[in-house]
Amino acid sequence: xxxxxxxxxxxxxxxxxxxxxxxxxxxxxxxxxxxxxxxxxxxxxxxxxxxxxxxxxxxxxxxxxxxxxxxxxxxxxxxxxxxxxxxxxxxxxxxxxxxxxxxxxxxxxxxxxxxxxxxxxxxxxxxxxxxxxxxxxxxxx
Ligand SMILES: Cc1cc2nc3c(=O)[nH]c(=O)nc-3n(C[C@H](O)[C@H](O)[C@H](O)COP(=O)(O)O)c2cc1C
Numbered sequence: 794x795x796x797x798x799x800x801x802x803x804x805x806x807x808x809x810x811x812x813x814x815x816x817x818x819x820x821x822x823x824x825x826x827x828x829x830x831x832x833x834x835x836x837x838x839x840x841x842x843x844x845x846x847x848x849x850x851x852x853x854x855x856x857x858x859x860x861x862x863x864x865x866x867x868x869x870x871x872x873x874x875x876x877x878x879x880x881x882x883x884x885x886x887x888x889x890x891x892x893x894x895x896x897x898x899x900x901x902x903x904x905x906x907x908x909x910x911x912x913x914x915x916x917x918x919x920x921x922x923x924x925x926x927x928x929x930x931x932x933x934x
Contacts, residue, residue: 795878796848797863798855801912802864812863813887820885830878832886832928836909840864841861843871843925846918870912870921879929886932891900892894902933 813835824830829846842858844851852872859867879905880886890896898906908924911917 794848794874795845796851797843797873797875797879798851798869799841799843799925799926800858800867800869801909801921802842802850802867804835804838804840804865805865808863809841814830815891816863817885817887822882822884824854825881825884827854830880830885832880832888832925832932833930834888834890834892834905834909834924836906839913841909841912841924843928844868845875845880850875858913870918877923880932883932888928888932899931901927902922905931 800897817833818834824846825843827846827850829851831842831843831844834841844854855872857933888905890902890909891904892902905924905926908920911920911922
């Protein structure tokens with residue numbers, strides 16, 4: 794059965810741009826081997842990641858990711874069965890949301906930022922899951 798898993802975390806203080814690139818490249822290779830798809834979103838000091846695939850496979854991956862020193866304060870937002878993949882074709886899509894001002898952003902990117910900020914401030918954890926749905930539509934372009 795296909796499951797979706799979503800978490801939010803905080804980048805480690807000494808994380809470099811290269812580190813993020815390495816994470817994405819390694820994830821793309823590894824995930825393709827295990828039929829895992831998903832997206833990694835970086836915004837300010839946070840990561841929001843969503844992985845989908847075999848329930849056992851993604852939980853095992855999550856347990857590895859959780860221990861990774863390149864981020865901390867990992868909080869699980871979703872681990873549940875899904876009807877179909879949101880990111881089929883993406884072994885690990887990556888999106889950097891970097892604008893601090895939302896004014897010039899397309900509506901959906903601004904919605905993603907808003908969602909992440911609400912999760913970070915503990916106002917609404919489900920916003921993380923909603924953000925992933927918005928992001929999947931954005932990636933379909
Ligand atoms: C934010 C973040 C996201 C990650 N996402 C993935 C991922 O989607 N797939 C993956 O294989 N590793 C991911 N990793 C790396 C894992 O924590 C771990 O280093 C890696 O899976 C080990 O790979 P190995 O089993 O080939 O040694 C991520 C790490 C971080 C910090």
